[in-house]
Amino acid sequence: MAEKRYHHGNLKECLIEAGIDLINEEGEKHFSLRRVAALCGVTNAAPYSHFNSKEELLNAMQNYVTNQFTAELKKSIKDEDLDSPTAIIKLGKCYVMFFIRNPQYFDFLFSQSSVRVDLNMNDDGANNYPPFELLRKLTFRVFGKMGLPQEEIKDIVISEWATVHGLAAIATMKGISYDHDWEQKIEDIIVHE
Amino acid sequence: MAEKRYHHGNLKECLIEAGIDLINEEGEKHFSLRRVAALCGVTNAAPYSHFNSKEELLNAMQNYVTNQFTAELKKSIKDEDLDSPTAIIKLGKCYVMFFIRNPQYFDFLFSQSSVRVDLNMNDDGANNYPPFELLRKLTFRVFGKMGLPQEEIKDIVISEWATVHGLAAIATMKGISYDHDWEQKIEDIIVHE
DNA sequence: AACTCTATCTTGACAGTGTAAAGATTCAAG
DNA sequence: CTTGAATCTTTACACTGTCAAGATAGAGTT
Incomplete structure (x- = not known):
């Protein structure tokens, strides 16, 4: 006491x-x-x-959770070969599973959020949303080594982010019923691209 | 007056x-x-x-907008060949563009929403979220004709929904900067799958 | 036509909210 | 020890969702 x-x-x-x-x-x-x-x-x-306001506290709380989220994402590719596509799959799986483990966080982080992202990917991405930045850098690294042109990789990055973010959105909807194992299914879907 | x-x-x-x-x-x-x-x-x-409550009014408002959304989706495939993959692309493009035209609606419809969906797709989907049901029926029709097994089509349905829903989520984030033409890019990304 | 019933709207109240202003308390630097 | 800045309390205000009681109007019955 x-x-x-x-x-x-x-x-x-x-x-x-x-x-x-x-x-x-x-x-x-x-x-x-x-x-x-x-x-x-x-x-x-x-x-x-x-x-200075309720909103400022909520922003601080969002940053706190986002840091936690980013840390888990980083850890998920810690022991992976960063030049291999399997790293991207690991990262994507972690992205979705984080929100399946913490369903409340999805709405909290993204509804009326202050996520900042340059989808043109022109600058160095310094003030981009950190989880996106992880995905972007990793994807450019993997597909760059494979010789794909920049413009094509950009599309892939957006496509990947949309897929994992959309899966997280769907999986955390309150009225969703799904009997199977998300972790397995998510991997299948990501790999299938 | x-x-x-x-x-x-x-x-x-x-x-x-x-x-x-x-x-x-x-x-x-x-x-x-x-x-x-x-x-x-x-x-x-x-x-x-x-x-009976503020929440009931909000639900009624959500249903109102969802009906409008569903009507636009139906219209987008009205003159299409429903056995061709191009119909799916048209539907997906309409899904995303609806929210790009009405960014406020994305959070309003999906944050703390009462979307109901059976992702196992066992029943007839009678009380499923109508936009999902449109996508589900169309996809089973198209890929069924192509002879794909049911389980595989199920994965495709979820993957498609995740992609368009994720794209809509990303495109309507407040801090997103994107200089290109969404309508064109979205089509590229959906087709690429 | 008068009456009644019911759906609809008003009034007034209550607890809970975000926030601002003014004052009280503590701590650290001089 | 003094002083000033940082932190917390108190009080107040406008606004919110919701409820209970009453006022009003329209529709149906007699």
Whole structure:
């Protein structure tokens, strides 16, 4: 039982994590600034010392989850041969399975999200959405080695992202019934391209 | 100037259409029952004569838009040869372009939506999400004629849906920059499979 | 034509929300 | 020890979804 102090000491991070917990347990619908504040043992307006609005806290929470997502994606290709197509398949499978394991996160991350991506792929992709950037770099590496022209690879990148993102969207829809093993089926579908 | 009558006469439909207008103009964020009621020239609690909750009105609005979406999809393959793969491409292109023309609708229809789909495709698909059902029937028709086994066609259906749904999701993200012609690119990507 | 029933809309209230302003408390630097 | 900045509380306001009670109007019956 932590003693009740005037200064919380770690409120900013506590708000972010409590907010994510709240979304996991009750859904974004029942999320509110005041409830998150209460969960951290703090009053109404305390969050405004760290965030200028509810939306800013939600953005911070999205970044937190996105970092977690990106870390898992990176780990999924850690021991793979980065010049082989199997790495792309591993990455795509991880993309979908992350949201099958955490269905709440899909809507949370992508509905009214601040994902930034240059689909023209002209610049260095520095401020692109990190999961997309992982997929983009890996795909250019693999298909570049195979001698495919840049423009064709661009189409492949978009196609790959659409496939895995679409599969994640479908798999996490609330009214979906599916008896089979997603992990297996996803691999079949990705490989089949 | 409609005279101010106690009974609106057409409130239910008026609420649905005014609600959709509100979402188109200000986004789901600023949608509220009271504002929609005001737009229809009616007070706070009037909507409760036609809907038991805010969520019920939102569902009705989603159905309204989904019907519009389904009608456009049907029209897109009206003059096509339903045994040819080109029909599938037309349908898929229409799926994506609908949301590129109406970006607000993607989040509105699919975030926390009540889409119902049996991906096992065992029953007759009677209460499946209509746009999916269009794609499913058409695909079984085309690839059935080509002699492909049922299980393989099932995978193709899911893959097709994931692709067009994913493309729509990506194309309607707020932070996406893309200089080329979506309609052309989408066709390339769908055909390439 | 008068009456009644029912669907529809209004009024007023309540708890919960995001947010702003003003004040209280603590901590760290000088 | 003092002072200033950072952090948290208190209070207040407008807005929200929802409910209960009452007002109104139209449709059907007699």
